[in-house]
Amino acid sequence: MAIQGIRKATWSRKAVGTAVTLAAALCASGAAHSQETFKVGIVSFLSGQAAESFGIPAVNGAKVLVDAFNKGAAPAPYNKTGFGGMKLEAVYVDENGGATKQVQELRNLYDREKVDAVVGYVGSGDCLAVAPVAEEMKKFLILYDCGTPRIFEDGKYNYVFRTASHAAMDNVALARYLKGKDIKVGTFNMINQDYAWGQDSKKDFVWSMEKLYPNAKAGEDQLPKFGAGQYGTEISALMSKQADITHSSLWGGDLQAFILQAGPRGLFKRSQVILSAGDHVLPGLGEKMPDGVILGARGAYGLMAPKSALNDWWWDIYSKANNVYPVQAPYRMVQSLLGLKLAVEKAMAANGGKKPNAEQLAAALRNSEWDSPAGKIRMNLGGGHQATQETAIGRTRYDAAKKMVVLDDIMRFPAECVNPPANMKSEDWIKSGFAGAKGCP
Numbered sequence: 001m002a003i004q005g006i007r008k009a010t011w012s013r014k015a016v017g018t019a020v021t022l023a024a025a026l027c028a029s030g031a032a033h034s035q036e037t038f039k040v041g042i043v044s045f046l047s048g049q050a051a052e053s054f055g056i057p058a059v060n061g062a063k064v065l066v067d068a069f070n071k072g073a074a075p076a077p078y079n080k081t082g083f084g085g086m087k088l089e090a091v092y093v094d095e096n097g098g099a100t101k102q103v104q105e106l107r108n109l110y111d112r113e114k115v116d117a118v119v120g121y122v123g124s125g126d127c128l129a130v131a132p133v134a135e136e137m138k139k140f141l142i143l144y145d146c147g148t149p150r151i152f153e154d155g156k157y158n159y160v161f162r163t164a165s166h167a168a169m170d171n172v173a174l175a176r177y178l179k180g181k182d183i184k185v186g187t188f189n190m191i192n193q194d195y196a197w198g199q200d201s202k203k204d205f206v207w208s209m210e211k212l213y214p215n216a217k218a219g220e221d222q223l224p225k226f227g228a229g230q231y232g233t234e235i236s237a238l239m240s241k242q243a244d245i246t247h248s249s250l251w252g253g254d255l256q257a258f259i260l261q262a263g264p265r266g267l268f269k270r271s272q273v274i275l276s277a278g279d280h281v282l283p284g285l286g287e288k289m290p291d292g293v294i295l296g297a298r299g300a301y302g303l304m305a306p307k308s309a310l311n312d313w314w315w316d317i318y319s320k321a322n323n324v325y326p327v328q329a330p331y332r333m334v335q336s337l338l339g340l341k342l343a344v345e346k347a348m349a350a351n352g353g354k355k356p357n358a359e360q361l362a363a364a365l366r367n368s369e370w371d372s373p374a375g376k377i378r379m380n381l382g383g384g385h386q387a388t389q390e391t392a393i394g395r396t397r398y399d400a401a402k403k404m405v406v407l408d409d410i411m412r413f414p415a416e417c418v419n420p421p422a423n424m425k426s427e428d429w430i431k432s433g434f435a436g437a438k439g440c441p
Helices: 001-011 018-035 051-070 100-110 125-136 168-178 196-212 232-240 250-264 279-287 309-324 328-349 358-365 424-429
Strands: 037-044 087-095 117-120 141-143 160-162 187-191 217-222 245-248 272-275 294-296 369-372 375-381 386-388 390-399 404-413
Touching: 037 051, 037 100, 037 279, 037 328, 051 279, 051 309, 051 328, 087 100, 100 117, 100 125, 117 328, 125 141, 125 160, 125 196, 125 369, 141 328, 141 386, 168 196, 168 294, 168 390, 168 404, 168 424, 187 196, 187 232, 187 404, 196 217, 196 424, 217 232, 232 250, 279 328, 279 390, 279 404, 309 328, 328 358, 328 369, 328 375
Parallel strands: 037 087, 037 117, 117 141, 141 160, 187 217, 187 245, 245 272, 272 294
Antiparallel strands: 294 390, 369 375, 375 386, 390 404
């Protein structure tokens, strides 16, 4: 408001010379640009069972990165201050409360907070609910996590993007790891949450096993509710039916509770447990995490991140700020914000330096690619709205000297090995025997 007042006063003083007037106008214009902000709504679990090991670490990652951006302290090509010179302002919202609540919160972010973009959502149910709303409102939305492939395989969007791979990659990689390590699997049990994420994860794993272990037989199939917390009945069922491996896509507080309850009962000694998204509970569980568990991180994240200068920088600033190393959720958050920053600045370059609107942002992010601490991110599925990336699987071991869980026997899978091609749905691709897969170890 003060800038507009300066402009008005400058142009109304006819006695001032033309050169002085022009200089004042240019100064006012520069001041206006320096004070312009880009406002982002960031949504993740700040309360509830998913907060401690997932939502809060993700938000902590966002805060560290927003601060680095505004100081111009990120490495090239992310070293321009803010977003193209605009100060980055973040509004943090709790994802806890269910899909109906999140739809209203999303509307509030756009209508009341006047955010320029929203980055958020962990729960697959929440993503499925908010994506059509953002599209209807013609507002820019990045889904930084959530796993279900259905969003872009069953829907078509102009304003909605997901800057991380979907869950098919996680379970294909798990099955390929078992095969690559020559692990015998004659029977397998499963425990997955009874909603989109758990159901999709289970199906992808079963279909992958049918191709890689055609003689293996599925046994127990437990589907507890999200947030159940108590798994005595399910653990009893899993232990009553002997199986070579036990598959699970449990995450957050549910996964922590399951491990703490199943460990003392001997499940991890009776069966080879494999977790599709387990890395984020390792710092909290410490020595209570059983050795030898095979797990993924939904990408090459945390202890399995590839060596690079960008990853070294990210690991360092996050660890110093939070006194713990970054795991899956903050890695996914950082790659979304890095992609958003480049998209904003690309759109500004094509728009005379002006803040881009939703259409211009979408055009800049669609089919793009960028480097992240987890490697290359490519928006090459879902019409350029869905990312693919490489992933890794490893095996847990508690290191008493380091006082932390480390990961051994890490196997890496290029994106082209564990993600479907652009012309196929995940289900069809897996059932085809992974048609066109490349670079598999």
